[in-house]
Structure formats: C-alpha cells, structure tokens
Amino acid sequence: MGRYVFKLPDVGEGTAEAELVGWHVKVGDRVEEGQILADIMTDKATVELTSPVAGTVTAAHGEPGQQLAVGSPLVEFEVEGAGNAAAAETAPAPAKATPAPEPKAEAPKVEAAPAAAPVSGANYVFKLPDVGEGTAEAELAGWHVKVGDAVEEDQIIADIMTDKATVELTSPVAGTVVALHGEPGQQLAVGGPLVSFKVEGKGNVAAAAPASAPSTASRSPSPVKDGGGSKSVASAPPPRAGEGDPAKRGGGGEVTRTLSARNERPLASPAVRQRARDLGIELQFVPGSGPAGRIEHGDLDAYVASGSRGSSASGSSASTYARAEGTTETRIIGLRRKIAEKMAESVRRIPHITYVEEIDMTAVEELRAHLNTTRTKDQPKLNVLPFIARAIVVALRDQPTINSHYDDEGGVLTTHNAVHLGIAAQTPNGLMVPVVRHAEARDPYDTALEIARVSGAAKDGSAKRDELSGSTITITSLGTLGGVVHTPIINHPEVAIVGPNKIAERVVVKDGQMVVRKMMNLSSSFDHRIVDGHDAAVFVQRIKGLLEHPATLWMG
Structure with a gap:
C-alpha cells in the first residue's frame, strides 16, 4: 500500500487561496477515482473537487470556512501501489499566499520588544501575490493589522481587490509587523512588498537589506516601539477597520x-x-x-x-427642523471604484446615442397572465423580461451588427452569432452583469429560469466568472423602481444596451378612441461609431412591433 497526498489545485485564475465550503468525505471512507471530495470557493466560483485516485481517506486537512493555500495538502489517501509521498513523510504546513523559502518549525508565540527597544528577529517581506487573472496590479481595499502588531500564521492581514473579486490575504508567517506598504485605495504591483515582518528563525531578506518602499505607517522598517511595555501575541485577530469593541x-x-x-x-x-x-x-x-x-x-x-449595530443617540430626539452642519467625506475605493472606472471608461470611449420609444404592453401582459395561470408546477412564473429578451433576439436577426463587440484600439468589430444576454443587476457587492448564454435558443420559461439563476448567483456571491462575463448585448431594467425614462450606459465593449422602464396604465388614442392601455417606455443607447441613428430607430421599432403583437415573438 502507498500514501497519496492530494493538494489543493489552482481552482481559479491563479488565486493563492480558496475557502473550504464543506466536505463530502470523512476519514476512513473508501472513495473511487472521480468521486466528489469537497466544495471549494474562490472569489465568486464554487468548485466541486474530485478525487484523483481510488483509496481510503486517512486525513482531511481543514474545516469548513477555513482559507486554504493553493498547493497545500487537502486529503491524504492510502492507495494501492506506490502513491506520491513517502510513508514517513509529514504533510507540510499550509503556506499562505507566498510560501516561505524553506520549511520551518511552528513558531512560538512572539512577544514584542519592550518600549524603545528594537524588534528582534529575522526580516521577512511578504510580497503581493497574483490574486487572480494574472493581473499586474491590485487595489488595497483595507488593512486588518497595524505596525507593531504580533500576528499568527494564517491571520488575515489585508483585503485586496481586483475587478469584482475581493481576496482576504493571510500572513504566511508568525511574527511582528514592522512596515505596511500601501494605503487603502492604492493600486499595488503584484510582486511588490506588502508587509514586512520580524520573525523567529530564518527570514527571506538579509538583515541589512532595506524593506523596499517606505511604509504608509512608518517611513522605513526602523525599530518599532510598543509604547506600553511588552505584549504577547493576541489570541484573536485584530478587529477590522471601523469595528469597535x-x-x-x-x-x-x-x-x-x-x-x-x-x-x-x-x-x-x-x-x-x-x-x-x-x-x-x-x-x-x-x-x-x-x-x-x-x-x-x-x-x-x-x-x-435588531438594532445591534447601534444608532445615533440624538437621532430620535433631534428637532424635525434642526439645522444640519458639517460634511462627510468618503473615499471611493474597492468595488465602487471599479464600477466608477468602468462607467467612466465607457462614457469616455463610446459616443452614445440614446433613443426612447413608448410601447403598448397590453397584449404582452394579457399573454403573460394567461401563461402564468396555465403553467405547470415545474414552470416558473413569468415576468416581462423573457418577452423583452425574446424581442431583442428576434430583432437582432435583421440587424446582427448590433450584437457585436467593438475593439476601438484595434479597429475590429466582432459580430456574434449567439446572443449572450447580459442582465444588469444590483447586488450586495455592487452592480454586476450576469449573463444568460444562448438566449436565442431558449423559450420564455427557460429564459425566466436562467435569468433567475444567474441573477441569484450574482447576488449571493456564488456566480462563476464565466457567468459574469461574455455578454454581447445588455438589458438594464429599472421598471420595478418606476421612472419614465433613463439614459443607460453601454457595457463596453458592447455596442448597445436596452433599458425598459415601468409599465403603467395611460390614456391613449387607439383607432380614434380614447382607451386605457398598459404602456412602457423603452430606453436604449447605442455606440454611434457603429450604429447610425436610423439603424438604432429601426431596431427599437422592430422590438416595439414584436412586443405589441407577441404572437410573432415565436414565429419562424
């Protein structure tokens, strides 16, 4: 019999660590090759890891909710044959984010030096790892430690954001923080110094070497003063910024x-x-x-x-007409800044033309109500979005250029045969655009199910990266919030976006008679470099005709 150690693979775009969501096996279980072992989450992707071998589980490393380093042991097996590890070999301690240059023994509790005394030990510089997609830089979203803190291995030290992924970086060593390189909101280069430590044993930087760039909290890794005598390692991670006692x-x-x-x-x-x-x-x-x-x-x-967050003591007793004074400044960082940058880039690079038309949705609403009363238990309740999605799909048959990506730097227009429909959605993490792939091949029930699935995944954070990218045209619906008209911003590098507004009963003239109809304004924007005003109007008028005669939506 041999010993086989299955190590945590890179489960998404070069991330350094992932969260263990849950186990499907336990020690002593006999598993087959390809059997699911565990659920792992990284960024917005949940992955089921399967066994690479058949054997008996002898050890399972990690508990649900724990952050595990890529490349660290996850499951150990007893297998037929030689295996991949010596029988006496001890599984290495998980290295977090960036491994130490060589294995080291578990560090004892580190004590900060007395006041005015320099922190002793070797120098260890933790450099910013590639936190996803091979990006050259990432934004520092916030610190969880400060200079002088004694930290344990695997303790959270910083939040790093790239695109829509926020990653909690953990310390690869136990030691004392002597320098922090960067401020929240700052863009840091991958491979650049992030935190400098003093550690027991051997570090990874020569004692005389400077700690690279000056720290935001201390100008250099000079001796750190405790300011109040010696202190032992805290038994819990330091509170996060903005969180009180x-x-x-x-x-x-x-x-x-x-x-x-x-x-x-x-x-x-x-x-x-x-x-x-x-x-x-x-x-x-x-x-x-x-x-x-x-x-x-x-x-x-x-x-x-429940009110556990606390509230202003003066909020309930203040006069209704009390004068308000002062200002509040908020730094736009993290995901909100990413959204701001993307919106600014779209407006800066794309000359928008906006076109608005009113559509009589009475027939669609009648058809929708009928379908909802006759649906089976396996079919979802329909809202108006599947009908609008189908109208877009059909209208694109006559104007396929609108279903395109435009590379303005390369001067290349890529027109897609498949319609991958983006659904702009507000989530607890900010604005995201989950994608309904191959909308052209879906009936209204299938479209409704897929919209609900990808939108729900975006909101609860379980959406995979390919579910949040690759749209060819986008719907941004503000109808549930009301509003008569809006000017949607194109989701670069697409060339069009469609925005339905609220459906409301209005008095209109139909066949010479004043009647009450369910009307909706449809707002839309187009890249004027690719789509002329005439073509934009023809496209929207085609959508209008389809929705006002919904039987034509599914005709050949």
Whole structure:
C-alpha cells in the first residue's frame, strides 16, 4: 500500500487561496477515482473537487470556512501501489499566499520588544501575490493589522481587490509587523512588498537589506516601539477597520463566539463577508442560520433589524427642523471604484446615442397572465423580461451588427452569432452583469429560469466568472423602481444596451378612441461609431412591433 497526498489545485485564475465550503468525505471512507471530495470557493466560483485516485481517506486537512493555500495538502489517501509521498513523510504546513523559502518549525508565540527597544528577529517581506487573472496590479481595499502588531500564521492581514473579486490575504508567517506598504485605495504591483515582518528563525531578506518602499505607517522598517511595555501575541485577530469593541456594538452579550489565533473565522461566503464590512458589522457577533452555523445575507438583515449595530443617540430626539452642519467625506475605493472606472471608461470611449420609444404592453401582459395561470408546477412564473429578451433576439436577426463587440484600439468589430444576454443587476457587492448564454435558443420559461439563476448567483456571491462575463448585448431594467425614462450606459465593449422602464396604465388614442392601455417606455443607447441613428430607430421599432403583437415573438 502507498500514501497519496492530494493538494489543493489552482481552482481559479491563479488565486493563492480558496475557502473550504464543506466536505463530502470523512476519514476512513473508501472513495473511487472521480468521486466528489469537497466544495471549494474562490472569489465568486464554487468548485466541486474530485478525487484523483481510488483509496481510503486517512486525513482531511481543514474545516469548513477555513482559507486554504493553493498547493497545500487537502486529503491524504492510502492507495494501492506506490502513491506520491513517502510513508514517513509529514504533510507540510499550509503556506499562505507566498510560501516561505524553506520549511520551518511552528513558531512560538512572539512577544514584542519592550518600549524603545528594537524588534528582534529575522526580516521577512511578504510580497503581493497574483490574486487572480494574472493581473499586474491590485487595489488595497483595507488593512486588518497595524505596525507593531504580533500576528499568527494564517491571520488575515489585508483585503485586496481586483475587478469584482475581493481576496482576504493571510500572513504566511508568525511574527511582528514592522512596515505596511500601501494605503487603502492604492493600486499595488503584484510582486511588490506588502508587509514586512520580524520573525523567529530564518527570514527571506538579509538583515541589512532595506524593506523596499517606505511604509504608509512608518517611513522605513526602523525599530518599532510598543509604547506600553511588552505584549504577547493576541489570541484573536485584530478587529477590522471601523469595528469597535464588541460591548459597544449593541447586543454585545448575545453571541460570545471567540476567534482563535489560528484565525478560526465564522462560516460565511466572500459576498457575505464583503457586505458585512460595508455595513460595519463584525461577523463573530452575528448568529448564523445556515448549515453548521453558516452566516447568510438574511442573518445580516436580521442583525441590522435588531438594532445591534447601534444608532445615533440624538437621532430620535433631534428637532424635525434642526439645522444640519458639517460634511462627510468618503473615499471611493474597492468595488465602487471599479464600477466608477468602468462607467467612466465607457462614457469616455463610446459616443452614445440614446433613443426612447413608448410601447403598448397590453397584449404582452394579457399573454403573460394567461401563461402564468396555465403553467405547470415545474414552470416558473413569468415576468416581462423573457418577452423583452425574446424581442431583442428576434430583432437582432435583421440587424446582427448590433450584437457585436467593438475593439476601438484595434479597429475590429466582432459580430456574434449567439446572443449572450447580459442582465444588469444590483447586488450586495455592487452592480454586476450576469449573463444568460444562448438566449436565442431558449423559450420564455427557460429564459425566466436562467435569468433567475444567474441573477441569484450574482447576488449571493456564488456566480462563476464565466457567468459574469461574455455578454454581447445588455438589458438594464429599472421598471420595478418606476421612472419614465433613463439614459443607460453601454457595457463596453458592447455596442448597445436596452433599458425598459415601468409599465403603467395611460390614456391613449387607439383607432380614434380614447382607451386605457398598459404602456412602457423603452430606453436604449447605442455606440454611434457603429450604429447610425436610423439603424438604432429601426431596431427599437422592430422590438416595439414584436412586443405589441407577441404572437410573432415565436414565429419562424
């Protein structure tokens, strides 16, 4: 019999770590090759890992909710044959983000030096890893540590964002922070210094070598003063920026969950963690209702509704007509800045032409009501979006150029035969565009199911990257919020976007008679470099004709 160690593979675009969502096996189980072992989540992708061999599980490394390093041992097997590891070999400790130059023993608790005394030990510089998609830089979203903090291996030290992915970076070593390289909102180069440590044993930088760029918190990795005598390593990760003492957060005694120095975090998806940070909520005090106490979006809503976040003492007693003074400045960083940059790039690069037409939706509404009363239990309830989606698909047959991507730098227009329909959606993580692929091949029920699936995945953070990219034309629907007209911004590099507004009963003239009809304004924008005003009008008028005579939507 041999020993086989299955290590965590790169489960998405070069990420350095992933979250263990759950196990499908336990120690002692006999598994077959290809059998599902565990669920792993990275960014917005949930992946089922399968066994590369047949054998008996002898060890399972990690607990649900734990961040695991890519390349670290995940499952150990006893297998027929030689295996891939020596029988006496001990599984290496998981290296986080960037591995140390050589294996080292578990570091004892590190104590900061007394006040005015330099921090002793070797120098270790943790460099920013490639956090996804091979990008050359990423945005520093926030720090979880400060200069002088003693941290444990695997403790969260910073949040890094690239595109729509927020990654929590953990410390690869135990030691004392002597320098932080960067400020929240700053773009950092992959491979550049992020945090400098003093560590026990051998570091990865010569003692005389400078710690590269000056720190935002200290100008250089000079001796750090404790300011209050010696201190031992904290038994829990430092509180996140903006989170106060638990006793001050309201309901402080309701939940007494403690985080260990090994960073045993509450179970929650990356989307829930990001939303909690946006709300200023410390997850360790939020009761979870999911499996194994997993915290979900509904738990955050309940926690906020209970008033646990606290409120302004003066809010209820202030006069209705009291004068307001002062200003509030908010740095636009993280996902909101990514959205802002994308919108600005689209407006800057694309000369928009906006066209609005009113459409009589009475027939569509009557057909929709009929289909909803006759649907089977397996069929979803229809809203208006599947009908608008179908009208776009049919209208594109006559004007395929509108279903294109335009590379303005290369001067190349790529026209797509398939219609991959983007659905602009507001999520707890910000504006996203999940994609309904091959909308041309879907009936109204299938379209409704797929819209609900990808939109739901975007909102709960489980959408895979290919479900959030590759759209060829986009719908941005504000109808549920009301509004008569809006001017949608094209989702670059597409050349068109369609935006339905609310459906409302209006008095209109039909066949010489004043009648009440269900009317909707359809707003749309086009890239004027590719789509002339005439062609834009023809396209929208075609959609209008199809929706006003919905039987033609599914005719040959």
